Amino acid sequence: MKVLAAMSGGVDSAVAAARAHEAGHDVTGVHLALSRNPASYRSGARGCCTIEDSNDARRAADVIGIPFYVWDLSERFHADVVEDFMDEYAAGRTPNPCLRCNEKIKFAAVLDRALALGFDAVATGHYAILREGADGLVEMHRSVDAGKDQSYVLGVLDQHQLRHSLFPLGDTPKAQVREEAARRGLLVADKPDSHDICFVADGDNAGWLREKLGERAPNHGGVIVDDETGEELGRHDGTYGYTIGQRKGLRIGTPAPDGKPRFVLDIEPVEGTVRVGPRERLAVHGLEGIRPRWCGTVPASDTWGDCTVQLRAHGDEHRARLRVHDGGESVSVELLDPAYGIAPGQAVVVYDGSRVVGSATIASTDRSPVGSAS
Structure with a gap:
């Protein structure tokens, strides 16, 4: 089978590509360039699509012995993931950009291009298991490593996408994947897992949104009120800096009568109101x-x-x-x-x-x- 291995530069995708190659598939590695401004890519291991990651993916492909390419999907990524992220926060909602990236980029744009080029499947380092069901359809199941299971962020995949997907790591605990990477001579064996949103350089979502949205967001300034009494407790720079359930960073000086912490209960972006109250x-x-x-x-x-x-x-x-x-x-x-x-x-x-x-x-x-x- 002709397989395109999506290689992020991390240990999981490297071992997934190596396993697909060892299984006898004709494997080609590809790294996705998702930033329209490469100079903005952060260094370190906080994200999953930096210049550093691209170099790590290339070195892993060399060790495995497979062809390697970089695909520029920055425009599509910005339109389908970054803009969606900003629009959702501006509307008072809390999106999951990783889920949207899987739906729109990795298993749509990438898969569509792969199939057009004659590939049969896309292999990734996600932790999930695919198997054929009694009805002949491809089923997706949780991975054996509950702590690393990624079936949640793959829940957007339909039957067509699942039929052209490979998740070689779903039956293996993460610790064993790292050990296998070391045995294979992959330099990413000890590389930390990626965290945070890959396009937010320092992990400060609110600061990033404030910079990007600015005056574009409705009522970029507003009030924080007690949901029960209606009392104004503070002011904020933009509702996009808050999410329901948030406890820290509320910037309200007045303690609750019972001394317990307050949480964000509701966000009204048009009025610019953030309502807070007790956890219950x-x-x-x-x-x-x-x-x-x-x-x-x-x-x-x-x-x-x-x-x-x-x-x-x-x-x-x-x-x-x-x-x-x-x-x-x-x-x-x-x-x-x-x-x-x-x-x-x-x-x-x-x-x-x-x-x-x-x-x-x-x-x-x-x-x-x-x-x-x-």
Whole structure:
């Protein structure tokens, strides 16, 4: 099989490429240049697409003995990921750019180009497992390493994309991947994992958004108020600097009457208001999801079914009930155990056991206890 290995410059993608090559596939490595201004790439290991990473990927490809290229997808990345990130925060929502990058770049733009060039599949270093189901469809399951499982950020992939994907690391714990990299002579064996958002140079999301959005954001300045009393507690430079569930950096000097910390409960970007209150008021019991992406067969509409859901990339799994509307166009989710700090714009990924059913973008949350649905 002719395989394009997406090589980020980290240990995972390097070992994934090596395994694909060792399995007898005709492998070509490619690194994605995602910044329109290479001079802005940070050094170190905070991100996953720096100049330093490109050089590490090239050296790994040389050790493996495969051809290597760099593809410039900076314009597409800026339009589909960076602009989306800014627009979502300006609207008071909390996006996940890694999920959007998988959907729009790595398994859309890259896969489309790979197939057009005659490749059969794209291999990445993601931690997830693919297997054929009883119905002949490709199923995606959680990886064996629960701490590194990345099925959440892959929950946007549809059946076409899964059929042309390879995840060689899903059955291996991360510690063993590093040991294997060292045995193979890959210099990235001890390279730290990437963290933060790759296009935010110093990890300061609020500062980056303030610089990029500026006057473009509605009511770039506003007030922070107590959600129960309506009392003004402070002012802010822009609602884009806050997310629901946030505790630190609120810049409010007045302590709560009970002395407990306050959390962001709601963001109103048009009015420029950030509402804060106690943690217990963050409890979410249900949510509505839009723009679903189904990994396989769409669940039956208008009936409630048991499932589990994950609401953050490294969050807990929650027992839930799912109801699909209009043949898969939107979803309702009841949480049997409340989740905290869940914000519109985040993704809900639905599981049946270890199998990923699909995902949706959270449009709204319900903080009233479950009990009315049937």
